[in-house]
Amino acid sequence: MRRIAAIAAAKVTAALSQRLKMGGGTALPGLIAERIDPNIVPEMARRLGQGSVIVTGTNGKTTTARLLRGIVRAAGLRPVANRAGSNLMRGIAAALAQAAGLDGGFAGAKRRLGLFEVDEATVPEAARALRPRLVLFTNLFRDQLDRYGEVEYVAAVWRDAVRTLGDSATVVLNADDPSIAALARVATGQALFYGVEDTSRASEGLEHAADARWCSSCGSEFVYSEVFYGHLGHWHCGANCGVARRSPLVVATRIEMEPEGTRLMITMPGGDVSARLPLTGLYNAYNVLAAVAAAVALGIEPEAIERGLGAFTAAFGRQERLTVGGRRVQVILAKNPAGLNEVLRTITADGEEKDVALFLNDGIADGRDVSWIWDVDFDLLAGKVRSLTVSGNRAWDMALRLKYAGLDSLVEVEEDTATALRRALRATPEDGNLYVVPTYTAMLQVRELLARWARQPAFWETA
Amino acid sequence: MGATAGVLGDGIVELKLRLAHLYPKLMNIYGDRGNILCLERRCRERGIKFEVTELGLGEKLKSKEHDLVFIGGAQDREQRRVAEDLVEEKGEALKEAAAKGVVILAVCGGYQLMGRYYRGAEGEELPGVGVFGLRTEHPGPDAKRFIGNVVVEWQGGTLVGFENHGGRTHLDDGVKPLGRVVTGYGNNGDDGGEGAVCGNAYGTYLHGSLLPKNPRFADHLIETALRRRYKDMEMAPLDDRVEERAHAAAVRLANRRGIISA
Incomplete structure (x- = not known):
């Protein structure tokens, strides 16, 4: 019973x-x-x-x-x-x-x-x-x-x-x-x-x-x-x-x-x-x-x-690809140094200039301690990004980390998720690829916005 | 910006600072690399040469050859490996360096090992170097770990960082804390003190990394080291707009947490 x-x-x-x-x-x-x-x-x-x-x-x-x-x-x-x-x-x-x-x-x-x-x-x-x-x-x-x-x-x-x-x-x-x-x-x-x-x-x-x-x-x-x-x-x-x-x-x-x-x-x-x-x-x-x-x-x-x-298709937030306003958007979850290093290596592998948006939150599911970004080799992005949008409630921590990687002239900081995402899309040329790299709770927010904008079903229907 | 030159005797000389980084491979758990990057960058931008010597297990520290010493945090297992080596191989030189006014920065696990002893959760005792008059005791495996954002009052302003430690640190009588806790736990969650200062040696639980977001403190360390070596030092200010935004955001976020989940 x-x-x-x-x-x-x-x-x-x-x-x-x-x-x-x-x-x-x-x-x-x-x-x-x-x-x-x-x-x-x-x-x-x-x-x-x-x-x-x-x-x-x-x-x-x-x-x-x-x-x-x-x-x-x-x-x-x-x-x-x-x-x-x-x-x-x-x-x-x-x-x-x-x-x-x-x-x-x-x-x-x-x-x-x-x-x-x-x-x-x-x-x-x-x-x-x-x-x-x-x-x-x-x-x-x-x-x-x-x-x-x-x-x-x-x-x-x-x-x-x-x-x-x-x-x-x-x-x-x-x-x-x-x-x-x-x-x-x-x-x-x-x-x-x-x-x-x-x-x-x-x-x-x-x-x-x-x-x-x-x-x-x-x-x-x-x-x-x-x-x-x-x-x-x-x-x-x-x-x-x-x-x-x-x-x-x-x-x-x-x-x-x-x-x-x-x-x-x-x-x-x-x-x-x-x-x-x-x-x-x-x-x-x-x-x-x-x-x-x-x-x-x-x-x-x-x-x-x-x-x-x-028959495999990518899991939600794990290298899933969407098309929003003519731009191809790829969402890649990254939440620790080893993972993010590999993501950066993958994004920059072909040597072409990329548009990238990083979202750093410090919720419980993200890890409240953001000091791990200092263990990431952001230098990998040097000379390989066209636009670099930084967001999340720890956006300024990320901006400071990127300054130390010599990327400060490219960094656009916008704490609000939706505004940042729109800016990153605008900075990406039509037919271009935007790489969105969020921590976990940021991924949930980003995915919902992108899904709405791309008229995709919500994540629980595809996950 | 602008390069800075120092006056030594009657000639103007090129400035140089030499840092010893203790156990970079073993004591590096909380993004401590940022502290080294920060000192390096803030020196370089002022035309000050900056040399880093990495010292691992079995390698001797020579107190005369360094202006600054840094030791970071580690996990318990690594901390045990380091403790013995630190006391046996580097302990005397560290005490000598501290007595001579070499600038020492010890964070988290490194801070604990620079005290008199560290007693772990199971009661096992690790000897410390004794640069700081303090002791650290872990109350046991079931005790609450002090984890969270920290804001500390320091020299008319604030220091921000993140703490994550099980050990409770108590300063001996007469030893001064680095600052007063505004948000967070600090040394022991009890007396409102965070970190310790003995001469030019600084200990703290703050990582995050500590120095990039606290440029005032970074410059204080650089200036202290320079003044010890060169007379009549003036440090050129740097463009710290991003640093100040990150610092302000950290204060704001720490307070949000303080209200919601303290």
Whole structure:
């Protein structure tokens, strides 16, 4: 009875909040359902015939989960997934309640797979409730230190969670990130590694935002033969204590960047997969690779993986493209140094002058501490931007940071989001590309404005 | 703008400041790079040469070779690695430097380690250098972390920044805080003090980065270092319009937070 009430309440709240345009209706319904029935997540997750998958990490959760969702569908399964960014317990509860019938069961339960992106700090709770068959870790970077505490704290939380997974669960790990790879040591089940081996994609040494510099076993400095981005690369402990990157099973052997997308060749035990995706930047190549590795761990065939990737469209705010007033607008979320460095590298890759708008907010979901912008290499933009609009409630912090990157003569500061966006569009020539790079809460505002202006449906209908 | 020259004895000489940056790879968690960039830029714009020496684990500090010393913040794990090295390899030289009036800026974790000791959440104790007469104690893993925007009253104006620390710092009798907290927690959330000053050594919990948004404080450090080396110094003013806007916005935002969620 309680379960039915919880599910019904969630469904009604979701419908109401969408009708009243309160947003995506993704958090409140889950919150209400959990209030009425605190056991709703474990009870419903048990009824998913294919079990559950957790996708977590600092960067790439949403895109990776979305890619994996496409692959899983192509393999004939029916995923139950939370909406973009709704990655706390209430988001999972809402997704389960939405997908279920009033009795808490699922139509076609045999082919139902839970596929949830999960906030870093929520992993232990989600793992307890979902008892996942697979947990995929993307990477660990400094991010929102005011909210998550320290990077090492997040690593410790994950270690504890992995220890409790049980030996039937698989962890899928990024071999190129030493902090992620280290989780294999505490896993009691299987660990599957993925990594990049196209060394033509390597950059010149560790950047300032690199985090995992020190061996977690003996404390010596890691040595890198290749660095792809941040602290991701081919590494081993400098003291040769034995801690080193493991040979991955799922490997990106070729990555080709194109102006509008990326071509990938991925090799795996059952064969090869080649794909072309409308996503740019090396960090997105990692997202594709992570999704493919998870699919391999789920036993999905290369042919279905290829079909799933082929049907991909960008997630909301993640390199989504819109046309507004004849200008092509690309919205790229960036919320930490490693992520923003890669975004800047991607934007400036072809050497042509770009129009860019940066939106920096300091809401709780953005990280209230904006000092991370000092760890970003904005010098990457020097000589490569035509217009640079800066907005958000921390616009002046950003303007000051850009002054130090020698870009002050280009910077236009406008704290109001809508005015700034209009100015940035005006500064962009017709038929030109405007790159809008917001933090999380700014992305919600920007996306709504652009959607209205481009007459696109609101985000919850496409996310 | 305009280049500045100093008078040393009877000749005009080229000005130069030499900064030692302690543990740039280990103590760099909260955008502390901005502090170095700021000092560098404000010197360069005035025609003052600025040299940075990065000193990591096992490397000695020579107090005679530097006019300024900077140490930033770190996570607990890195802080533990640094603590021993700081005391063993650099401790004596740091105390010597402080006694000679070398300008020292220590932020967050670096500030804690410059005190007498740091006692962690589990009761484990890290020895400090003792440049500042103060102690820092973490009340335990369940204690509230002091996180948020800070505004501090300093020399007739304000300093702005962001704090994020579990340790509570208490100054010994007679040790002066850097400033008085207007918004935020400061040293211990209790006595209204933020940071510490001992001679030309400054400690603070403020990052954000601290110096770019607080150009008055940055110039105070540069001027103090210059005056120690060269006589009769005049510092040319710089165009700080963007800095002032960022500072004012930070004060406004900190107050908004203070009212809503203090």
